[in-house]
Amino acid sequence: MAGRPKKKPEYNPELQFNNFLQELRDAYEEAASLRSLADELNISLLKLRKLLITADVFTSDICTEINNLHQSGKKISEIMKLTGLSRASVHSYLPYTKGLYNATEISLNAERCRTYKIRQEQVRLLKETLSEENLWQAVIAFQEYPFKTATGLPFRYKLKVGKNGEYNRELLIDRREKSKSLAWSSVVLAFENSKRISEEVKKPKALGDIRGVSYIYPILWRFGLIRVPEAIEKKMGKQR
Structure with missing residues (x-):
């Protein structure tokens, strides 16, 4: 039986x-x-x-x-x-x-908690070695993170997935009113410019005349790559 x-x-x-x-x-x-x-x-x-x-x-x-x-x-x-x-x-x-x-x-x-730990590790690796690949890995880890612009506008982003199942290098910004896309080349340009700035980056445009820089600015700040004025930090730092 x-x-x-x-x-x-x-x-x-x-x-x-x-x-x-x-x-x-x-x-x-x-x-x-x-x-x-x-x-x-x-x-x-x-x-x-x-x-x-x-x-x-x-x-x-x-x-x-x-x-x-x-x-x-x-x-x-x-x-x-x-x-x-x-x-x-x-x-x-x-x-x-x-x-x-x-x-x-x-x-x-x-x-x-697990996502938080992964994000912390990717930021650590990026700050240790300022490479485009480490930047990309940090960007992957921070998908759907609740960012805020310098003016306090909440937004998140996610990455497009191609037919091969891999991420395309384009950020889809989801903001309060509508969505827009952000080219990876713009992120890299702002990243490279940030390496040459040792003082506070007082506004997004200080990173360059780059399309979508108002969204790149808080991302680079969250990654610990730029310093910003305290008043702006307060607007970007409270993730609610």
Whole structure:
């Protein structure tokens, strides 16, 4: 008599969550700040902090105080009165407990962490060796990244895929009103010009009279290839 077919292994949410937390720990080690990592992963600062506390890689005086109060039996409303913090803020300083994080979010955020790590590595390689090939690999890695122009216009790009399945060297810019394309030759020209500039690049046109330079400017800045004025950095740096 034929044996019964084996059941598929059951989904293990705790294992998946622990794997995700490890991905997050790795990303946190690379991050310049909590805010920058939250922006890069496209999650709220409060949620990121809660996740990092759960991963046991973030703490602070207020975090310790809130957890001690909670462990002593204080209710959230009591902790709010004692600390002067909102309910959301108090919750953000307490770790997740089992069953409170769903599988879809775990998978999505783990993928975001992996993408973040790949992007960080490509930027490191590019800054180490300023070659066109390394620039191209960084451009591939940053597809669908939430950029902003110097005036604060949000945009993303993706690359065309040719019949052979490989990327064509053309960026398809998806912006608020409509889409446009950006030639790779324009990106390379701005990149080569940036190598000769040691001071702040005060505006996109300082990279040259190049078609689409308003989109190339924030890309080169995100790759760490140019410095820009603080006022422009604030407009380009908040990925929301």
